[in-house]
Amino acid sequence: MMKKVSFIITLAVMLWTGLVTAASAEDIDWNKRLTSGTNIAYWIDSGCEYTVSIPNAVNKLMNPSGMTNPLIISKTTVKSSSKMDFYQNYVNNGIYASTSVFRKNSSGVYYQMPVSEKDTYDWVYGEIKINDYKMGQLTSTPREKVIIHEMLHVYGLKDLYLYENRSSIMYGYSDGTATTLTSDANNVLKAKY
Numbered sequence: 331m332m333k334k335v336s337f338i339i340t341l342a343v344m345l346w347t348g349l350v351t352a353a354s355a356e357d358i359d360w361n362k363r364l365t366s367g368t369n370i371a372y373w374i375d376s377g378c379e380y381t382v383s384i385p386n387a388v389n390k391l392m393n394p395s396g397m398t399n400p401l402i403i404s405k406t407t408v409k410s411s412s413k414m415d416f417y418q419n420y421v422n423n424g425i426y427a428s429t430s431v432f433r434k435n436s437s438g439v440y441y442q443m444p445v446s447e448k449d450t451y452d453w454v455y456g457e458i459k460i461n462d463y464k465m466g467q468l469t470s471t472p473r474e475k476v477i478i479h480e481m482l483h484v485y486g487l488k489d490l491y492l493y494e495n496r497s498s499i500m501y502g503y504s505d506g507t508a509t510t511l512t513s514d515a516n517n518v519l520k521a522k523y
């Protein structure tokens with residue numbers, strides 16, 4: 331009888347542990363990725379003023395301190411060669427920047443993928459829109475942090491919303507503590523590219 335009770339308790343504890351683990355685990359990436367994303371070019375729209383912050387962020391992403399990854403990202407002035415296009419807007423809201431990704435539909439026409447499709451299809455290029463209303467209020471380090479975070483969305487990394495993840499570059503709220511690429515994100519880059 332004792333043995334049976336202890337078995338049931340063990341089973342209950344295992345089940346509870348499994349449920350808690352499942353509830354607290356949060357994926358840092360989507361299942362899919364940027365096609366041929368290891369060696370890419372980026373392009374900055376003529377209306378985008380962040381011509382210093384963007385190259386700085388690119389450099390921090392390619393050459394993270396104390397870490398390595400295979401990314402090669404160079405600047406191009408030819409938009410059609412770019413897989414990461416930067417634009418600027420000015421909207422009075424709380425959003426610093428936003429990222430969209432694009433793939434071709436069955437008719438061969440590019441369309442903006444809903445985020446949910448990032449688990450189903452690879453994409454060909456991404457667009458990052460910098461909101462000058464919010465980014466204009468930041469100093470250079472947090473600006474570059476936002477740009478790195480958005481670039482990581484193009485590479486296929488997701489936002490993390492658990493408070494436990496606030497030290498990650500992929501933390502999705504503005505009270506995150508990361509200032510540059512973090513090792514959790516770099517590990518995903520190495521696995522994907």
Ligand SMILES: [Zn+2]
Pocket residue numbers: 479483488489502
């Ligand atoms: Zn984000």
